Amino acid sequence: MMFSLVDIGLNLAHDSFDHDRDRVVSEAVTAGVRHMVITGSSLESTRAAIAIARASPQLFRATAGIHPHHAREFADSEVQELRSLLLAPEVGAAGECGLDYFRDYSPHEDQERVFRLQLQLAVETGKPVFLHQRDGHDAFVGILRDYLPRLAGGVAHCFTGGERELRECLELGLSIGITGWICDERRGQHLRDLVRQIPLDRLMLETDAPYLLPRDLSPRPPHRRNEPKFLPHILATVAGCRGEPPTVVAAATTANALRFFGFEP
Numbered sequence: 001m002m003f004s005l006v007d008i009g010l011n012l013a014h015d016s017f018d019h020d021r022d023r024v025v026s027e028a029v030t031a032g033v034r035h036m037v038i039t040g041s042s043l044e045s046t047r048a049a050i051a052i053a054r055a056s057p058q059l060f061r062a063t064a065g066i067h068p069h070h071a072r073e074f075a076d077s078e079v080q081e082l083r084s085l086l087l088a089p090e091v092g093a094a095g096e097c098g099l100d101y102f103r104d105y106s107p108h109e110d111q112e113r114v115f116r117l118q119l120q121l122a123v124e125t126g127k128p129v130f131l132h133q134r135d136g137h138d139a140f141v142g143i144l145r146d147y148l149p150r151l152a153g154g155v156a157h158c159f160t161g162g163e164r165e166l167r168e169c170l171e172l173g174l175s176i177g178i179t180g181w182i183c184d185e186r187r188g189q190h191l192r193d194l195v196r197q198i199p200l201d202r203l204m205l206e207t208d209a210p211y212l213l214p215r216d217l218s219p220r221p222p223h224r225r226n227e228p229k230f231l232p233h234i235l236a237t238v239a240g241c242r243g244e245p246p247t248v249v250a251a252a253t254t255a256n257a258l259r260f261f262g263f264e265p
């Protein structure tokens with residue numbers, strides 16, 4: 001069966017794709033992934049994501065942002081550059097930005113400062129936000145609430161939280177991005193039940209490639225690298241958990257993503 005899908009979170013600028021990026025993209029397109037959003041997680045990866053998107057604007061959008069892991073290195077002198085990157089026509093959202101208290105690579109103070117700064121830039125530039133959050137839900141929601149009324153929307157990318165977190169994200173008006181985490185029979189079990197509670201008009205799909213290779217792929221690829229061509233597998237899992245036809249989930253998630261990231265209709 002053929003779908004037209006959007007991978008809303010793909011780290012295509014990652015160096016693991018340097019030797020075969022074009023092949024990875026063409027195999028994804030062949031598999032039905034007709035649009036991809038390339039995640040920017042630092043100034044450097046954002047510049048690279050925009051360059052890739054600029055070469056094929058019908059296929060790609062980029063995000064422009066600083067991942068919480070990199071918050072400690074982000075200097076106030078770099079705000080102007082981030083603002084101008086955000087204004088590039090290829091950029092569909094601000095981020096990824098948010099809080100990661102799981103890995104804690106940056107002090108919380110830096111993470112919160114750089115998160116607020118990016119929410120403010122998103123408000124100023126009119127871009128929606130691509131949000132990352134792990135183990136910091138309450139602080140995340142507390143900060144987000146200050147900006148939401150002025151934001152052009154947000155998606156909680158790679159949502160892996162519990163029921164209360166999901167309910168609060170939905171109440172805030174956020175869309176929810178689901179990755180291959182849901183294909184993990186151990187740590188993804190709770191998501192299989194929760195995914196039914198996401199309204200179809202708030203759901204989007206993503207691989208987060210090269211990370212988060214779905215655990216139940218068969219046959220398993222010889223390398224550990226995830227690729228956007230595996231998005232239909234995530235679609236099948238999500239549709240199965242929801243008890244809906246894959247065609248219905250594909251059409252809705254694609255329409256949501258095209259609108260959210262500003263692809264031409």
Ligand SMILES: [Zn+2]
Pocket residue numbers: 096131132133157158
């Ligand atoms: Zn993330």
